[in-house]
Amino acid sequence: MSTNTPHAGVAVVAARAPLEIIQVPDLKPAEGQVCVEVHWVGSTPFDLHQADGGLRVEPPQILGDTAVGVVVKSGEGVEHLKIGDQVFGFLPPVHKQPSQQEFITVPAHLLGKHTLTTSACLNFTLPFPKPEKYTPSDANTPILVWGASSSVGQYTLQLLKYYGYTNVPVTASKRHHQLLRSFGATETFDYTSPEDIHRLEALLASESQNGRRVNVLDNIGSVQGSMEPLARITPPGSLVAVLWPVIKVHAEEDIAPEFTLDTQGVVNWKEGVKTVGVSTHSYEANELRKRDLQPLIMPELLAQGIITPNATRIVEGATLLDRAQSAIDILRRREVSGERLVWRMKQA
Template sequence: MSVIQPTSNHPTHAAVAVVAAQAPLQLIQVPTVAPAAGQVRVEVHWVASSPFDLHQAEGGFFLLAPPQLLGDTATGVVVEAGEEEDSLKIGDEVFCALVPVDKQPAHQEFITVAAHVFGKIPSNTPPQIAATIPSSFITTWHTLTNYLSIPLPFPKPSVYTPPNADAPILIWGAFSSVGQYVVQILKHYGYTNIVVTASKRHHDMLRSFGARETFDYTILEDLERLGDFLNIHAEGVGEGRVKVLDGIGSLEGSMEPLARMVPPGSLVAVLLPVIKKNLEGGVEYLMETQDVVSWKGGVETVGVRTHFYQQDEYLRNNLQPVIMPAMLEQGVIKPNRARVVEGRTFLERAQNALDMLRRKEVSGERLVWRVKET
């Protein structure tokens, strides 16, 4: 572990920033903030790069006042604690997803945020593996419980059968980083009719996670079979409804095919932003889900905004500090595969990760990289 210095000796530190859409990333200095009551300062060790970074850096999505720091996932070590903070102590190894309300993106040497944003990394998990988890995990839990109203009582009672356990739940894009956790969490809670789309090469893995039926979204016959499957099973749902997670949010790639096959009355949660290809080959970002495609009668859609999970007081206090480490430690979730991005410097590693996302080299894995060399 590197030597920890008091904040006063480090009034600023290095961070990676977007200065304009599609411009190379830059290294800038930002203030090092001392923790207020209930906050901690963490020296950041490993971070992940995600599609949201690319949406901001490439597409200018929510690039409000550049220079804009990036990164929604960090691991590191607590180096300073504010007053009234006793859940974490100096030296604790922690992992977290950071959402805009935290005002502290991950790709910087130090972050100072509320302690309830962090979970302690279980001792059996290396930090670069822990870095693959938080943002996808909080999206998974928040989406299932708050947008799809799928109960996930925590801790799970020793004997538990969920309501409508055998109603179909469709995960479109189940090998995405979010989709993999969704399947595993649903299986853990006893949902038995988990239906997924993914490229064929991932089907065995998804079945081992808990998927009952697997369909390849690139094969027309599979899509026809999926439509038939949903219609047949929708009749047996009883008081429930068919629930769908679109884990991709692509207008042409996921929402249009879903609109053709999802039975009337279903509930569809779409991970925002919706990505629409424009005629010039670029992308537009939409925040609307209901009227952008023609759903069948009574289909209700909701756009998922994980960035607001802290508005739910229970999730704010429990999701990252309690539930996330427990699910990892108990082996309920198997972390996404981690691909370590190399580079000589902090800036080079950040740029290399972004370029790999831009070239669409990432499938079923998370890009992780070190902020500092040790």
């Protein structure tokens, strides 16, 4: 329900047009909802897909799916949050409350209590809390994490380590290899080095010859940057999970991006390779994750130091619009490396 007091939001008004500030009505929280004053937001590749590619955009479309802020109003029936709590949130677009606005009114289960910003990308069926002495039955199965220095890759790696996976080769630029080893990478390969890719291919082939199915998590989903090299080196019968959307053409200043959801037909996989597209925005489809992921699991993973948040790069700018536009420009220039872009809604 609208209270008619407007607040500012950062919006896409047309694909590849400069962002604009628009006024949005405040919403009164209904049962199970809270209103949060947004202090910080993270800018992710999804913002660029929306700003330049029109992905899930209905102009004027406010941007953003991650936020940190303070609860300022609460509806009936909210148990784990109260007014004044500092919270972080991961906001699937289906709720139509994107983060890059001064206030969001959302179901309380989308929020957790912690002061750190995170881009949660958990898609696991592993038990939480982890039972004592838990070891997965397939602990030594090879899981290649392609693009491990990405935000999603860093979290995936740390969770695999926590749950006891012991055969986790990764690709990333060389400068991130040491950090990624501390997060659980068992072998590191530079995806820009043909020699490294050759070594990785040999490793995967030997795993497959030893009768182990190779599993791959492609955190990049770029036809040229990850899927074509993966199609060349992934042995027959492997399973490849790709983070949607598949990027056929990258956004450039003068080039519109192109996406597809087709993970199987877009490159020539070897015989019997199965692919699947992954969407973190639909995590609420699983009742347990819907209930527990943000309120319980994420704060616990952070508090116990099981996962370390991404390094952050603060995007500065004199106005809200300057900061929002700069973040999009940095993403478009593909300057993000092992870090999450974050910026303030209000200048300090």
